[in-house]
Amino acid sequence: MNTTSLRRALVPGITAAALALSISACGAANEQNSGSEGEGTLSGTIKGGGSSAQEKAQAAWVAGIQDANPDLSVVYEPVGSGSGREGFATGGYLFGGTDAALNDDEGELTKAKEQCGGDPIQVPAYVSPIAVVFNVEGVDELNLDAKTLAGIFSGKITKWNDPAIAATNPDAELPDSAITPVHRADDSGTQENFTEYLAAAGGWAEEPDGEWPASIEGGEGGDGTSGVVTAMQGAGYIGFVDASAATENDLATVKVKVGEDFVEPTPEAAAKILAASKSVGTSDSDMAVEVARDTTEAGVYPVVLVTYLLACPTYENAEDAANIKGYLEYILSEEGQEAAAEEAGSAPLDRETADKALELVGAIK
Incomplete structure (x- = not known):
């Protein structure tokens, strides 16, 4: 039997879930997000919320792009995945973060389609x-x-x-x-x-x-x-x-x-578990997967979450569309993935998965 150990403790003083993460942000401007707005062109405020597990990663993503677009403010409220999905589906949030894929078990997907005017975009943010x-x-x-x-x-x-x-x-x-x-x-x-x-x-x-x-x-x-x-x-x-x-x-x-x-x-x-998991997306813009939690492959840790980003394919306000597109493209870039890995201990997406997600996010209008 092969056993290994890892000693860990819980971080004291984590903020309450309802506390908003609100810090200045900027648009993505690197080789991984060629579809994003140019450096320094994003301005205004975008508000999202959801997964409290994403809180550290969201902080890293915002901090990572703030120099290029100091006039953009990103507000992320770590209120929990359920509240995040509901907030996105009803228009309270322009984008969402969730550790469980948006589906129609409670009518959330139907609400999101009505709010977005079409199939919502659901792409993985990272594996943790x-x-x-x-x-x-x-x-x-x-x-x-x-x-x-x-x-x-x-x-x-x-x-x-x-x-x-x-x-x-x-x-x-x-x-x-x-x-x-x-x-x-x-x-x-x-x-x-x-x-x-x-x-x-x-x-x-x-x-x-x-x-x-x-x-x-x-x-x-x-x-x-x-x-x-x-x-x-x-x-x-x-x-x-x-x-x-x-x-x-x-x-x-x-x-x-x-x-x-x-x-x-x-x-x-x-x-490693993603290689054994299958797609369960409900549309061409949905990259949700069914995690193979009963795998017996050695070296695979099956107690995981694939955390997702939610966005609409179109927004009524052109500034909102540009800001959401630029922010999510940064998250999915190599730089954004590495920033989350360093801050939140997550596993970066493989480039094939990230590139597919970038293609979907890059089509936001």
Whole structure:
């Protein structure tokens, strides 16, 4: 058995999900976004919102282009993926960020088509591992498989020295103490992706969803990524957050069992899953994929989210169209992808995927 370890802790002081990220921005002006407006020509304000997991990446993207167009202001509100999709579909946001693809489960896609006057553009922004984090006194490494994770978050495994946990951690001194699982209290794309993994690979009996099942008793809910981070300061707690919310320290990430290996939640391991995933886009402008969460390929980390950008193909205001187009082209450029990787620990898109996304974004009018 191949095991590896990665020690991480949660970053304290992450802002509340409703707090807007509002900083000056500029248009993209490099070799990767040839369709964008020229340097220094973008001005005005564009407002978007959604995924709180995108908050760090959005900050990096805005900072990365602000010098070229100081008269452009980008406002991004990390209110959660569900609220972001709803805001985009109803016209509250000119662009959106979501960790779960826009679909018609709740009529969001239909609303977005009506708002946009046609099929909305949905392109991947990056791939990111979802880190399972825990806080157990005396334990700084932990191996968990999908079935055990499903048992913990469904409330069926309640003690840290449960035989299922002990079986994959024979050398750990597991305490006879209660497990407190932490989930998201809001409608979360990260949560939807996590429960999809539990269902596909761990036998999770509930329907995967961005909202936590009301039928599951126990545990605690945190509002946004910051709420989970705050709750995780308690001993005996276990939760899940986008990897950008974790950094080096005494709290460890959980290793996830894939095949015969336990794999760390690294960007490189997360990015490998796209090769095994299939397209489920509903139109030519939709690049949504169905992640192969039940893969058994060694070295692949399956607890991931593919985070998306949402935009309309046309905007009534020419300035809005130019600004959205320039901003999204920068995000998808090599420079933008590297900026997100450095700031948020995400895996950059491969160039074939990014080029296809750039073609769609470049057609915004």
